[in-house]
Amino acid sequence: MIEYAVRFVAGGMIVSAFAILGDMLRPRSFGGLLGAAPSVALATLAIAVVQHGPQYAAAESWTMIYGAVALACYSVAVCHLLMRFQFAALPATIIAFAVWLAVAFGLLASFGGAA
Amino acid sequence: MLVNLSSSSFKRTRWYEYGVRFLLGGVATVAAGLAGARFGVSIGGLFLALPAIFCASATLIESHERRAKEKAGLSGRRRGQQAAALDATGASLGSIGLAAFAAAFYVAAPASIVGAFLAAILAWIVVSVAAWRLRRALRRTSRGAAQPHGEARSAQSRGILP
Helix, strand or coil: HHCCCCCCCCHHHHHHHHHHHHHHCCCCHHHHHHHHCCCHHHHHHHHHHHHHHHHHHHHHHHHHHHHHHHHHHHHHHHHHHHHCCHHHHHHHHHHCHHHHHHHHHHHHHHHHHCC | CEEEEEEHHHHHHHHHHHHHHHHHHHHHHHHHHHHHHEEEEEEHEEEHHHHCHHHHHHHHHHHHHHHHHHHHHCHHHHHHHHHHHHHHHHHHHHHHHHHHHHHHHHHHHHCCCCHHHHHHHHHHHHHHHHHHHHHHHHHHHHHHHCCCCHHHHHHHHCCCCC
């Protein structure tokens, strides 16, 4: 239980810090880079190293590459839903989540996890 | 245009909006941990790049821009969508950096954990900024070759449409 409390607080703080920095940076497309900041990854990998060791964390980071590719596809999908189909931000980001799931699990099924 | 820091976002952001981000960030990190514990390391790794707070960020950016326009007596709906799309464009470029972060960590972790974190953060910064600069250079080149028209012109001038 304490482990998940630590995860919650550490993740919340790192995500908030990157989000505030992203808000402050101009131009907005540059600030948007921080929308894909490794905020969840930093907290989770650090805990994984302490709990399971470097090999486990490295294996996690391998499939994180698939997640990052899926995040790129997700972001492009959000952009098109907003600009071409004129969705509002909330429905666009929720609908595009299907793209993230499909790409992430598709890549995992195709290429597998770390050896 | 040079990259700079603006404090105007503090004036526009309400206190509960910081709380929403903290909450979503915490939930996403717990979810990543639970996914790893329940379904294994491979699926847990996918969740390290979960767009968990993106919906909150995009919605906040959209509402800030819309409010600013509406204060001036104009409809801010389209402006809000454009601002959120611009943020998504940046995130798509940042995703390339995130993949570089993961790859650098994977390569360096067996040798040194501290070194792996430093290499991964450095890779993320260098690759993200390089992708952003490359996109700007390409846009400048293509803009010189052909002038866009109508709404596409307006959107492109804000860097939203590819």
